[in-house]
Amino acid sequence: MQLYPVILGLLHLPITFQNCRCQHFYLDLELISLLLHRIYDALSPLWFPAPFISLHPHCSLPPSLPPFSSEPDWASVTLGVFVCQGCSLLHRGIPHISRVKSVQQEIWDASEVELMAAMGNEPAKAKYEQKVPAFYYRPKHTDCKLLREQWIRARYERNEFEFIEKQEPYSAGYREGFLWKRGRDNGQFLSRKFILSEREGALKYFNKQDARDPKAVMKIETLNATFQPAKIGNPYGLQITYLRDNSTRNIFVYHSDSKEMVDWFNAIRAARFHYLQVAFPGASDEELVPKLTRSFMKEGFMEKTGPKHTEGFKKRWFTMDDRRLMYFKDPLDAYARGEVFIGSKENSYTVLPGLPPSTQGYHWNHGITIVTPDRKFLFACETEAEQRDWIAAFQRVINRPMRPQEYAVEAHFKHKP
Template sequence: MTTRQTLHEYKHAPGNQTCADCGVADTSWASTTLGIFICVDCSGIHRSLGVQISKVKSLKLDQWASDEAKQMAVGNLQSNEKYEACVPRIVLRPSGSCPTHIRNSYIRAKYSELLFTDRREAAEARAQLLSGSLEGLLLKQGKSNGKWLPRHVVLADGTLKYHASEGDAEEKGSIPILQALCTVVVPGCDQEFVFNILYDNRMYYFKASSAMDYFRWITSIRAARARAMGWDGEREDHPMLDKVCPISEIAQGSYPLLWRSASHLANLRCLHTDQALQLLDSKRREGVLSKAGPNMRGMKARYFILHERTLAYFGRQQDAEAKGVIVLGPPSRGFKVCRDNSIVSSAVDGCCIRLTTPDRDYAIQAETEEEAKAWENAISTAINTLPVY
């Protein structure tokens, strides 16, 4: 059997048709060191690990020695039995369309840190992550000047606090994680290892120093939020994790961590489990829309974020403070949404949305009719179907 025939046979063995790390149906690359088949996106991360951990080769473009081809007998299933023996469900796992941050941090945790193996050291490291507590240095973007400044950050008891430096008793800020909206990628941001937190009409931007530092903070925040909702840190079959853990929704380039509204939090513990799970299935959309002022004259671009019943808009995507926040109520309280080109003279046909509230009407315009329809449907869902407390 030739080398190419050997590779072909191993590639078509069970488990080897999908990437060993992210699961996409693309195994045009391989790690000869690990004996696994991977996709082109994951291959770039593997290459950065160094050949002592993962030597990457293309199945089509590279020349293969016979001994390298024989190493592929390991295969994805056997490899993952070792390297993914104990992956907590709270961990963000990469998928085909995930941000590079997620892919990078997961692969490094898996192969460089051996974090998901059954070793005792790995079990201790996982227990620390799942405790929902972490302390260390992060860069935080300034509210007014946009500069990244070092901050000593402490995550404990469901609250993220930051100080000017370690040992500084005075808090510069405090964020109750369960009442905040967190995403692991700032949309359109080219900074590596950035995550943002929207809380109390303000956007906070934090930046980790490395892929593993990023992984620890993201996982710890997820664990802290899950614990605040009743997870004990151990049960992998806890019903809350069915909605908390999967990466099932990407909104305009953002990945959800775990988001919950403060109003839902107050009612969570008195609800039946099925009802609580429904509340965790949050509705979210974000992007640039044009908005008219109160006099309905002229329209300015604003960055909108819709999360459950909260519609916030910012002057720019990177702004720390929202220019306005609309808490959407039910139709019985005077809330309504529809497309209406008559609300402003400069409206583009089919692209303008009228949002009626008890206080005033808002004119919001999308670039295309399709986008306007999507926003109208999302806002309508919030108004007509989400629980009100």
Template sequence: MANLARNNKILLELVQRPGNNLCADCSAPEPDWASYTLGVFVCLNCSGMHRNLPTVSKVKSIRLDYWDSSLVEFMQKRGNSEAKAIFEKCVPTFFYKPRQNDCIVLKDQWIRAKYERREFTGENNKFLQIYTSEQFESPLWKKGRVNKQFLKRNFLLSQRDFTLKYFIKEDSKVPKAVISMKDLNADFQPEKIGHPHGLQISYSEDDHTRNLFVYHDDGTIIASTVLFKNQCQTILNCIPWLYKRCFSTQLVPQLTSKSLKEGYMEKTGPTTRESFKKRWFTLNLTNRKLLYLKSPLEATEKGFAFIGSESHGYSVSACSGQSKRGGRWRWGIFLKTPDREYVFMCEQESEQKEWIEAFRKIISQPMTPEDYASTLLLCQITFYHFVHVQAFTSHSFFFHR
């Protein structure tokens, strides 16, 4: 009993040390599990993925399980920092390291790459050659735009011209689409797509956001697709600074950005006199856009709103009361912009609070030069449409006179 109490005390002290106080795989705080074969402290979620590698990793609870003195001594010698120096020695700059709230497939493939395949120990250059190759090609199941069924399509990511192409048939030489890597984003969406390895690929096309919904039964393939995309975008973003020998790792988190908030709300039209309609909304922090679609799996958004900063006249607040224009929900949000006032309705009060918090997070952040450029482009597009609509209206009036 004395040894048991002593060992538990040592483990609890070890897990509070810098490096050990965060999960070795996703950086979640206060990990309470440990792999006694690898010598790392991990969170509950990551411990479940370690159990899927029984020949590599064996885990115990540091609070509930019995620990032999020899295992405790090994944990004292190893720990997260020592293990990181071994298993993350050669992680490529573009490689996305998952965080606490990332999806299972991303964390699972990171753990398998680190411990099972030992891709980053420097023992084998095969994996580095794969990651630094000029192209990545694989079939993926893509949701059809018309029939809404998932069909097998061949995807090709190219570092030579920084594009993503996909082909309808395996032997096709002419791609169905060629997408520039510059503004492309990939976001894991297992629940939305209905597959554990579901991926949403978004990009700009004709002033709209276009979505591709894909998956692959092999998690390694879908994770490799995202990682190769990160590699290409890291290089593409660094080209202007290469003469300074600047290769900043700070660019990487911006390449694959998860939506700040998604979900259904009801919205009214520009005059706020129209009836409310249910729409699926996506709020993105990186480009400060609120997109709305008819349903989560629509290929193209119906419209969007740019969310600027508080100093530029943007604000958000709660409003309550049952809608008088056909809306079923009563938890309202009032979004004020310099050009328009938006009214949204949520089904639950908790959703209202989450949306307001997400809006405030963007509004509280100052705009970047890229944000100003987006605003200028949006104004130009709006002015272009206004001039052409006025010209068409005037022409029609003159013609019908």
């Protein structure tokens, strides 16, 4: 089973022909691919039991094992599903449920091959995901480990999507509990009581356990939640944002139990989903689900100057949240120092690389100019790569036509120079 990686190595080796004027040259890639596929077809019965070669059609994968693709190279021989390398590591965390084997590097028993043939990815999906709520977040491979791990555990360990009663923690419309919340001024995380109520249309938190009045009331209408483990410094860290007097307020929380934290996240999504169903009665689930929660388009440090363009440039943390560009002195600040609305090109919004020739006082050399109907905003990035990424993020927003409700946001928008 070690032969196949060696054969792949031939792609990078020069081939010598004695009767050719050129001593070294590379064969055409398509010809090499054809040769290797034929070698693979000839040798595969030596590597795997004969039934194994026909498994992939049952799993909605190509009929042959993936010599030139990114198809999964691992499988759970107890669940009967193929998984990618990243998910294989998470499956190893539940050994009582899932036992993982390499497709190419390990010997398979006939019984394991038979299970894979009997199950496969599509039948497994039909079994383990038959009752996934529309609002439940389905993680992507780029999402944090917490979301991917709890998705796997919810499917295979807790069987949450086979039995609706197991979804009560995030589907009931009401959730109450304690989360560790970062203090606005001192930065310390303290235990705070949180209540999410769909009936009241709000998420509230209380400074004291027996307090009658909440410290803050966050309307579900403007509520957002996104996991930020690196930013918060905790693997279960969640950033909650909402609008207060048309300005963004950040709250940073976590819980020591990973399932508890993901349940809170999906409870917020459920509340948002039911709110939007009422607000947009004709919209389909497919239209509403992308609006439940959102990750930030781009975050990072840039330098900025003031509205006169003669002020010194200061290093600030920037967050691009849809059409809101916010900047903070510190990434974990509760409030932004300023917010800028980024409209569309049809409304005279433009992003330009570089800074005006007369600009002075910046320390980073990779400038960006945002042109709005009212003024120009000047930023500077530390590296050219960061400049490209920020320009790409701005361009995606500017190229998108504004929706009717975004004109109202633009009209009432507040920003601090």
